[in-house]
Amino acid sequence: MGKISLAKCAYCGAAILRPSQKYCCAGCRVVDQILQSENQSAQNWGLRPRQESDPSLADPVALARFVSEDPQGPFSRLFFEGIQCSGCLTVLARLPEYIPQVRDVRWNNVDSVLTVNWGAAADLVTLSQTLSRLGFTFRWLEHDHPANQFRQSLRRQELQRIAVVGALFANIMLFAISVYAGAPAGLKQIFDWISFVLFIPVMSYGAWPFYRNAIRAFRSRVFNVDLPLTLAFLAGSIFSIYSLVKHQGSATGDIYFDSLSGFLFLILTTRYFLKSSQWAASDPYPLEFFFDRPLFQVNSPPTRTAEAPTEPPRAAELVQPPTWSAEAPKAPTWPEPRWTSLTQLKVGDLVTVPAGARVPVDGTLRSVSTELDLAFLTGESSPRLVTKGESVLAGSRVIGQAIEVQAEKVGFATEVGKIIDSINQKSLTLEIGHVTGGKVGSGLLLLVLAVAGITFLLLFQSQPAEGFRRIMALFIVACPCAIAFGAPLTYARSIKEAFRQGLVVRRSETFSALKRVRAVAFDKTGTLTKGQLRLFLLHPVLDRYLKQIILTLEQHSRHPVAEALKRQWGPLPPLEVVDLREVPGQGVEGRFGGDQYSLRTAQETSPTAGPGIELFRNGQSMLRLSFEDEVRPESAPLVQELHRRKIETWIFSGDQTEKVRELAQLLAIPEDHAFGRLSPQGKRAQLEKVKPDLYVGDGVNDVPALHSVRVSMAMPGSSLEAQLASDVLILRGGLERILDLLTIATKARRTLRRNLTIALTYNIAAGLAAVMGWVGPLGAAILMPLSSLAIYLSTEWI
Template sequence: MNQSLTPPCWHCGQPAPSGAFTARTPEGSRDACCPGCAAAIETIYGMGLDDYYRIRQDEAPAPDARRAELDLALFEIPDLLAPHCASLPDGERLQLQLSGLTCAACSWLIEKALSTQPGVSRASVNLAGMTLTVDYQGAPQARETARRIQQLGYGVSLPGDPAATAANRREHKRLLGRLILAGLGAMQAMMYSMALYIGVFDGSDAVYEWVFRLASFFVATPVVFYAGWPFFQGAWRGLRNRNLTMDTPIALALFLAWGGSLVAMFTGGSHVYFDSAAMFVFFLLISRWLEHRQRQAINAGYARLGDTLPRAVRRLSGDQAQWVSLRQVAAGDRLLLIQGDVVPVDGRIIDGQGTFDEAALTGESVPISRGLHSCLVAGARLQEGSITLQAECAADHSQIARIAEQVELASRERLDVIRDWHRIAPLFTAAVLLLAAFTLLWHWPAGPGEAFDHTLAVLVITCPCALALAVPLTLSATLGTALREGVLVASPRQLLRLPHIGGVLFDKTGTLTLGRFSLVDTQVAGEGQKADLLAIVSALEWNNPHPLAQAFRDIARNPQMTDILPDGNGITGNLQGQQWRISGAPQQARPGTTCLQLSRDGAVQLYLWLQDSIREESAAVTRALRQQGLAVRMATGDNDAAAGPVARELSLEEWRAGMKPADKTRWLKELQTTTTQMMVGDGINDAEAMLAADVSVATANATSLAQRAAGLYLLKDNLQAIPALPALARRCQRTIRQNLTWALLYNLLAVPFAVAGWIPPWAAAIGMSASSLLVTLNATRVTRWKSSSC
């Protein structure tokens, strides 16, 4: 496959489909991307200013063809590709970033084109995240993949490429500019056309009627061919690749409405419909801009997710530690970890001991001590101590990597109702053309002029604008409303499942609770005032990274404490010649609490009880869910003593403690045998269950993997939005049904009358515009929806 790259427009440099638009110049024809650029090229040459192009090209660092080759060369550099590659049993997987996609048909086209590339076993496009995942049999042929995508007319880059991010911002700004132009142009064209529709001018005012038609033409033409150019470009791209996208019927309707009006204007027809064409573009761009804005919000949400594992680690060679990339770690390597480090791979401790925060992995809120021969999983954080870890596998084979793989697989979804519309779009287009041809032949005996008017009425009244807007505009409005309520919807399909859920399974630590410890009680066991003793505790814990130490951050510390050092499972310090030590006191623990003790020269002076506080809104949220008839349950990795008080305070119907990730998933699947389930969590340990859930919600404080596993995640650090989500989903479903019913009913009722010749073109234009406007206004009603829960 040796196709050349799409040539650039001679005027603006944007991709110009070869032969679609050309400008005649003394130096020969020049490629243009649209009629506006073609007119600009001819005007510049006609005024004798052709040096403009020579000067501009001399100043350019390189022609566009060379720039394209340079872009492709980036996909041949192993060091650039490595962060985005993952090993497979029979090859490698590469993830790329895409741009320029508008619908599910674009995704299908890219997947189909890449499936024929030698060495590619599978290609999958995630439209929401605008990402492409390609599995290769052997080494990745990234350059050939990128070249094929460019030939299809789409943009491709490596994830995180600053140039691609800037290009995406420019695309969004350009789309907004097109939308504003279309809105202003549609209103202005309607002002001119309204006088023509109501018959203001009589025979003596023919010259003014001509002026109004000409004014409408000049206003609507830039709207159709500049603001509406994305639809023409998408249709041309699909036809060039022998594929009918959703843009095909839209572009056809736009061109015929504009072209038919132009013919009517010069042949003395009764009406022109430039205003209708301009309104088509405006309504369609509203939907596309809202979808593009939502896609940016989703991408921004993913961009905020930091990597769970470190990029570099200390690998021991003999007694010397050397920094290496995490990708270089292999099974058997010895890694040195010190306080604050994140465990990079699954492994076993072969030297040293430490205290680990495994809350993200197991849900256990209290850090756990691990010693010689203890097994560790990637993602745990070393809070105290230093260890030597022997890796049991490479980073891309660890438990956390396997969960990440499941997340990636789950993210490759399509929204069925939109996908089904794209499937019927070619049939709809063919039906419209057949009806138009039948109408033309039927009315031809009455005269060509009358036959053309009736045919144009059929083409205008059956424009798929209302059908095209019905679903995506409603979804975009719903997703925007969810954002306003503090929920980012990454999976619209999960959102639409919400009305059918029968139960909600909550994680405990960090979800129903804050995941932060607070001081709930103290008891003086020796001499001294409690305030003075608390000041000593605060001084000892001031620089301690341990989660329990956070409870003392707001307590004034004694500034005279010196020589503060870790001491086994505690911390010691000197104050006026006396040694003070804070350590655990498990024998004094109460249900739902952790107990610490402060000692002076070995004698206990103060006991402190700490507790992970329940979120203020948790009781109201769980109560609101129960009032909706949902069964509310809790699954946690904490022990019974810590989980029991939380479950009792929230009046939970059922709860289970000491659960590992696989246990949560198993329980969730058991519940799914009777009803649809929603999972709410925040940790890596919740990701597996969230992937298995019908609907999954991640909290604002969730780990990266939990957020990516979720179809919805909360932007505000509370749970108040959760009870309102089913009602919002029901509103979305009801609006979609209303819009689809109206759009289909309108076509079924209006088309027979248009074919029979009972509807003039001007009435067809008004009917079509009213239909699209009704769908648009009904969809935007979702934006006025208000949450009434909690």
């Protein structure tokens, strides 16, 4: 029997039983028509009238301010106000279909920042006009401009709103308690009118964010969490005012100014603390973490004095050459060196970097010369010699003696700082379709509305006031706000935990993408191996004199073989050599004493043999040196553990196939899972066939592969291109961090499921209590924050 092919909704993609239908529901039809209503009247859909475009957004200056570049292409960032749940994001998710220039959009729920990735060209005018018509309040973010400034401003506004509502609620409760305690009828009416006067700013100023979000939901025909809350709040307010005006409040008790004020105060407070916990969990990665020491010795620019210096300053202390004027002979005063934190370094400072530490600034070397380890920046396994006056990049590790660097760029303006800043901006962004809890929250809201309607119909004839009281309590107590906040908080906590383990996670959906890991693929060189050659065989045995000859011939070479010999034999004094020269395609040669020595690439004796060189004297071969790429010690245990978890392992490499299969055999990886002689595009093609859940690489040639898998990981010391292309960057440790990442992803999924269970259990139980009349509006307002508190505590246990 063949499979039945179901039609799909033109908006959400859900299956449709009737092929004649285009949409699965009326909501999808309305939203899709809104987004396709370019030639229709905006007023027919509740949209704002089309406004004249802001000409400044089409100006090249605006494009330069608001459009940034990364390896994936141009993008812009916008800060939004008033986004409370996934219902608000539905229209944003459709922007790529509505605006052709938009490639895709990503949402940072913690910072309320939308990242718009552009295609061929950016169209700021159309985007701004579309968002304005849909009722969104937003601000453009400039280059390297964090959302913290706007976030702090909103935080102050929210605190001010909470303080006002809280103070008014406390005063309203004073009068309400007197009424509940049995105040005389005349005094009750006075207290009720005073409560109404106090309630006016609560209803207008305090509830304004809910009105704004409800209006947006109405305009875009999208159901969000604030729409039923607003309806309940307005209905309760109108009903209470009606009872007060008709002088029925003292007799029936149908005035809910205290309950409504308490509800508003508690929900504003709950949202504020949940948002604050998200902000605390998503603090940006500190720049200091990427360096080995918090303090550096610094000489600042000199100041002028009228006294001449007793002695010229030392060159190591100079920040800029001193100058003297013939008209006013003055000399600079050279301050004593001081210790300064990494974040307090300034342009012009002369920074002393001790041996083994990372350079904290981009600048110019003022010492004579040094060797720098650039593995963190470029992936180079060999040190690079830098001489006085050459540029030095932050993140380089000093090999040898301490050096002095004059700062030209500091902090996040350095090249490594820009990488860290990019990670900070994008680590919490999600594709809008991955915002967990959105469909559950929307479904719960629809269920609440249905139950409320049934309850009101059942009680409308006999007890209309009681039915209204129960419905209002239901709307208050069954608010699914906690579901909307639980997922971003969980992801933020998981990213922090990964950071403590030495992992930088660039995308929040990495954890959901690792839901079921069935296959992991590796690059070979620099990933499963150390990427550094090691001398493992020589014939015959060398004496000190021959070692000096070889090192003298290789003293200017940057070849991995030369670096391996220098590293393994250590510093030996060079010998006097005559006519030292490199022969293209052959090797290097020179004359020592009366003999002509040369180093040439050795012919491979077998397909699996590593690189080798031969030393010749007067044309006769004297000895052969063979090298191998050392396997990482953690490679075999990792592969063994992955196999124990029923996870397949693969190797994709550009090395010779025989060498790749030899390594696969050593690590117990099936031979048919090892591929060699692959170009970068060949790797990508193989990965698209195998479809592994995780790929681990380290070099520039791995960039296409890193882009083609669900989750990609870059090794420590990877090239800058690989770091930017990967989803996860290993800062400390080695391949064992893969297991740490899988463990954190598993914990995150468990936390999400636990939070969802808690929220649904609470809403069902509390909603039932409200429908049965066991909980009134005031009790519902008190119970409402419990769900959020429970989810917060659950997430803290991640």
